[in-house]
Amino acid sequence: SAATDHPPVVLKLGGSVITEKDRPETVDESALAAACDAVARALGGSVDRLVVVHGGGSFGHHHASEHGVSTTEGTHDDDAVTDIHGAMVRLNRAVISALRDRDVPAIPVHPLSLAARSGGVGGDLDLPLSSTATLLGEGFVPVLHGDGVATAAEGVTVVSGDELVVELAAGLGADRIGVCSTVPGVLDEEGSVIERIDSFEAVADALGASDATDVSGGMAAKVAELLALDAPAAVFGPAGLEAFLRGEAVGTRIE
Ligand code: IP8
Structure with a gap:
């Protein structure tokens, strides 16, 4: 490797x-x-x-x-x-x-x-x-x-x-993965940032996918792929970049 x-x-x-x-x-x-x-x-x-x-x-x-x-x-x-x-x-x-x-x-x-x-x-x-x-x-x-x-x-x-x-x-x-996007994190159906996602089921629930087969595109698929990695990941907005690089918890942590 x-x-x-x-x-x-x-x-x-x-x-x-x-x-x-x-x-x-x-x-x-x-x-x-x-x-x-x-x-x-x-x-x-x-x-x-x-x-x-x-x-x-x-x-x-x-x-x-x-x-x-x-x-x-x-x-x-x-x-x-x-x-x-x-x-x-x-x-x-x-x-x-x-x-x-x-x-x-x-x-x-x-x-x-x-x-x-x-x-x-x-x-x-x-x-x-x-x-x-x-x-x-x-x-x-x-x-x-x-x-x-x-x-x-x-x-x-x-x-x-x-x-x-x-x-x-x-x-x-x-070591860790950061995804800096225009939104401050992965958003739930109410538009609030989800702090932590630690399971595939939680992805589907939080993102409002009706079942696992819906998790095939967009943010849900992205999150599922990040979840499958060994390293912790975070999705955050531009305002969170500095803190992410310092090693702080920002946006949505996917781990
Ligand atoms: O913006 C696609 O990269 P993305 C780049 O990360 C091209 O989806 C070539 C359209």
């Missing part, structure tokens, strides 16, 4: 946190700056090793939907792949440069160049981790992102940042 001596923190920065959702390919500069400030303050202090994953926001998603590409619908059109991947690389550059401006040794890792769904849609994601693990061991902060991914029988499909987080956390033996 690619697990390292120093288990990393895996942090997802939601695409809707760091971009302006309604304006194509627009970074939310102040949100990105605040997130990178928090990361820079934590590194070398409360956080020893860190992997960052970011989502697509207004970069990846509109190109993907324009070309009819999703996690299950692929394309064989290289123009479509270039549009989607190109937009994600542009966002990745913005994230890397905001981190490097704060002396965080951030290095891009592009999933399209590494990963595959060799068993097709619904099969396991094959994400070789030796480059990420070695970068981590050498003191860098690898920054991955939602991207296109080679998919047997489909051409190229989308791999979401959330899927990457789960693979990275399992494969690297993460």
